Amino acid sequence: MSEPAVRISNVTKRFDATVAVRDLSLVVPRGSVYGLLGPNGAGKTTTIRMLLDIMAPDSGSIEIFGRPHRDRGALDKIGYLPEERGLYKKMQVRRVLRFLAELKGVRVKDADKRINYWLDRLGLITPEKDWGNAKVDELSRGMQQKVQFIGTLVHEPDLVILDEPFSGLDPINSQALKDTVVELKHAGKTVIFSTHLMDNAERLCDSVCIIAHGEKVLDGEVVAVKEAQGTRNVALAIDGPSQDGVRTLLQDRRLVARADDQNRFFEIELATGADPQELLRRVIATGVQVRRFEMISPSLHQIFLERVGATGVEEGMSGHG
Amino acid sequence: MGKMLVVFKREYLERVRSKWFIVATLLGPVFLGIITVLPIALAARTKSSEQLSDVIIIDATGTDLGARVSKSLAATTPGARAPRLRVVQAEQVPKEEERATHEVMNRHAVGYMVLDANTSAGKEMRYAGRNATALIDVGSIERIVRQSLLSQRLEREGIDPGRVAALTNVKFDAKTEKITDKGKEGASGLASFFFGYGIALVLYMMIAIYGQSIMRGVLDEKTSRVAEVVISSVKPDALLAGKILGAGMVAVTQVSAWLAMSFLMYQVRGPILTMFGAPAMAAAAVKIPSVAPLVGVALLLFFILGFLLYAALFGAVGAMVSNQEDVQQAATPVMLLLIASLIFMQPILLNPSSTLAKTMSWMPFSAPLMMPLRMALIAIPWYEIVGSILSVVVGCWIAIWLSARIYRVGLLMYGKKPSMRELARWIRMA
Numbered sequence: 001m002s003e004p005a006v007r008i009s010n011v012t013k014r015f016d017a018t019v020a021v022r023d024l025s026l027v028v029p030r031g032s033v034y035g036l037l038g039p040n041g042a043g044k045t046t047t048i049r050m051l052l053d054i055m056a057p058d059s060g061s062i063e064i065f066g067r068p069h070r071d072r073g074a075l076d077k078i079g080y081l082p083e084e085r086g087l088y089k090k091m092q093v094r095r096v097l098r099f100l101a102e103l104k105g106v107r108v109k110d111a112d113k114r115i116n117y118w119l120d121r122l123g124l125i126t127p128e129k130d131w132g133n134a135k136v137d138e139l140s141r142g143m144q145q146k147v148q149f150i151g152t153l154v155h156e157p158d159l160v161i162l163d164e165p166f167s168g169l170d171p172i173n174s175q176a177l178k179d180t181v182v183e184l185k186h187a188g189k190t191v192i193f194s195t196h197l198m199d200n201a202e203r204l205c206d207s208v209c210i211i212a213h214g215e216k217v218l219d220g221e222v223v224a225v226k227e228a229q230g231t232r233n234v235a236l237a238i239d240g241p242s243q244d245g246v247r248t249l250l251q252d253r254r255l256v257a258r259a260d261d262q263n264r265f266f267e268i269e270l271a272t273g274a275d276p277q278e279l280l281r282r283v284i285a286t287g288v289q290v291r292r293f294e295m296i297s298p299s300l301h302q303i304f305l306e307r308v309g310a311t312g313v314e315e316g317m318s319g320h321g
Numbered sequence: 322m323g324k325m326l327v328v329f330k331r332e333y334l335e336r337v338r339s340k341w342f343i344v345a346t347l348l349g350p351v352f353l354g355i356i357t358v359l360p361i362a363l364a365a366r367t368k369s370s371e372q373l374s375d376v377i378i379i380d381a382t383g384t385d386l387g388a389r390v391s392k393s394l395a396a397t398t399p400g401a402r403a404p405r406l407r408v409v410q411a412e413q414v415p416k417e418e419e420r421a422t423h424e425v426m427n428r429h430a431v432g433y434m435v436l437d438a439n440t441s442a443g444k445e446m447r448y449a450g451r452n453a454t455a456l457i458d459v460g461s462i463e464r465i466v467r468q469s470l471l472s473q474r475l476e477r478e479g480i481d482p483g484r485v486a487a488l489t490n491v492k493f494d495a496k497t498e499k500i501t502d503k504g505k506e507g508a509s510g511l512a513s514f515f516f517g518y519g520i521a522l523v524l525y526m527m528i529a530i531y532g533q534s535i536m537r538g539v540l541d542e543k544t545s546r547v548a549e550v551v552i553s554s555v556k557p558d559a560l561l562a563g564k565i566l567g568a569g570m571v572a573v574t575q576v577s578a579w580l581a582m583s584f585l586m587y588q589v590r591g592p593i594l595t596m597f598g599a600p601a602m603a604a605a606a607v608k609i610p611s612v613a614p615l616v617g618v619a620l621l622l623f624f625i626l627g628f629l630l631y632a633a634l635f636g637a638v639g640a641m642v643s644n645q646e647d648v649q650q651a652a653t654p655v656m657l658l659l660i661a662s663l664i665f666m667q668p669i670l671l672n673p674s675s676t677l678a679k680t681m682s683w684m685p686f687s688a689p690l691m692m693p694l695r696m697a698l699i700a701i702p703w704y705e706i707v708g709s710i711l712s713v714v715v716g717c718w719i720a721i722w723l724s725a726r727i728y729r730v731g732l733l734m735y736g737k738k739p740s741m742r743e744l745a746r747w748i749r750m751a
Binding site: 049052054055075076078080081082084085086087088089090091095099100102103104105148151 | 330551
């Protein structure tokens with residue numbers, strides 16, 4: 001039980017001239033929720049695809065539960081939800097799920113039992129209608145997402161990999177997904193998910209790895225990552241009129257290194273050597289109402305912006321995962 | 322191997338369950354039966370036409386020609402209405418014709434014929450009637466008038482009428498037989514012609530239909546994005562293999578069902594033909610050409626290899642493109658290879674031992690269609706058959722190798738259709 005769920009060592013992948021992933025190493029602890037963070041085009045999907053042996057790395061090695069990922073049956077322990085989701089449209093829901101389960105080596109009899117459990121649990125079997133007998137394209141988008149999700153979990157994988165799982169989900173399915181991730185963790189499973197939404201990651205993940213331009217920026221447990229940044233950040237919430245004074249104040253580079261303006265809330269990174277008391281005095285002096293002024297660890301979002309830089313994010317927006 | 326079987330099973334079951342498959346499998350032999358039985362039934366029906374004697378004969382020759390024709394016509398269909406002979410003067414002919422036309426229009430007769438000086442001179446006769454477009458009827462009338470005129474002339478030359486009847490009674494059908502190296506074969510030349518043509522056509526149909534169906538299946542997995550989930554569980558090579566073998570098995574199932582149903586229909590061909598109004602005798606005309614066991618094995622091999630070759634290519638085409646608009650265009654080169662074989666079928670049917678025929682049956686892409694065709698038509702030396710099979714095996718191997726590489730890379734590539742250069746890079750990359 002000591003070996004990690006995933007160990008990626010010095011993996012590099014090139015596509016023609018561009019390097020998608022450069023010398024990436026990371027360790028995903030067993031039983032953890034692990035976030036693979038980065039802007040679009042950072043190499044998240046490429047990393048996941050190499051992990052699943054959909055693509056071969058040019059160099060480096062990948063281990064899953066202590067065994068090379070190409071070993072027979074290694075992939076059967078993984079459940080994968082790709083960013084671009086889809087099912088056989090003309091096929092009956094139950095038959096699609098049975099097919100996906102069988103591909104992972106589950107016997108038909110066991111598969112049928114689990115499929116019924118999941119269909120029932122996600123509300124696809126109602127007293128009026130058993131959607132399992134319907135064709136996939138007769139289902140609504142939300143229902144198809146549920147079916148896809150069952151397909152990812154039906155073989156009871158020890159490692160679940162979700163690529164941008166929240167993109168395109170409606171709020172209800174999004175909540176169901178969060179609940180399931182937590183539940184999987186409690187059941188001792190390992191969950192890896194990639195996202196560019198830092199808020200989700202900060203709340204859900206035990207550990208993270210931030211990558212940009214195919215290279216690792218930092219990794220580790222979320223708590224440790226944040227502590228390593230020190231508590232040089234200030235959370236400031238304001239209210240009332242005359243907020244312009246505060247915005248002018250935040251331009252003062254002797255006091256403030258960087259400020260994330262979220263309208264009534266600011267996350268402020270103090271300049272080196274600046275005194276937070278000085279900042280508080282001057283904020284009050286602008287005449288604005290202060291609702292909250294607190295020394296905090298920086299959010300993942302702030303760390304991400306600081307380490308990757310706004311340019312990295314902008315560039316990444318045009319590329320693909 | 323295990324996962325390939327899972328893919329195979331899905332591919333096979335989903336296809337066999339489809340409505341199209343069930344309808345095509347059931348209706349195929351019915352259709353085949355109809356196109357086999359209908360001509361025979363029609364031909365038989367026309368041959369025994371009772372309308373032949375139900376005619377008016379306007380005889381303006383001033384001889385007994387009309388009477389002779391009338392007697393012969395009446396003899397063709399005993400029991401039917403006898404011809405009505407009207408001996409008239411030449412100048413009365415137009416009036417008589419008008420009267421006869423009305424009688425035909427009022428269904429008092431099927432038609433009328435005019436025999437005049439031109440007929441006596443051996444130049445022409447005229448016939449008008451409801452059955453004027455039935456070639457066999459008109460042919461029979463012509464023959465009878467010709468024979469009557471001939472016997473009239475012979476008798477005028479002083480030859481004994483009894484002898485005349487014997488001498489002019491000439492009537493024959495051409496019966497053909499095919500000779501091969503092994504001697505005469507039972508089936509007629511025409512039968513093996515149709516047999517060869519039929520086999521090549523069925524092979525072509527199966528390859529075209531199921532090859533393209535694999536192509537659409539691959540494209541469908543790509544566009545629906547299910548491909549990525551599937552290849553996270555099974556290697557692309559096994560996926561492609563499972564798809565091709567699954568579809569191939571469906572083709573085999575369909576052909577087997579067709580053969581079985583055709584055989585059953587052959588067993589009860591008598592009643593079926595009678596049902597269509599053909600005499601029981603006609604049943605003998607429907608023959609199944611015999612196939613030697615070794616030829617059967619060779620045919621099966623050609624079918625399997627040809628199917629694999631084209632299925633692999635079609636599979637690669639499906640993986641190359643990302644949308645329905647591009648796929649037909651991308652499939653054109655593969656379709657051309659296949660259609661080329663079909664276009665050359667005609668000249669090869671006419672001359673199965675020509676250089677063209679030999680060349681086509683050595684090319685891997687056309688051999689699976691051409692060799693069975695030629696084997697049905699003429700006797701082919703064994704080394705040519707073996708050589709042709711080997712050439713298809715090599716071609717098949719290359720096609721599968723190339724296709725697997727294109728498939729592996731193409732499955733996750735979205736965007737516009739790759740150029741030849743990009744395709745070459747994919748092949749190197751995989």
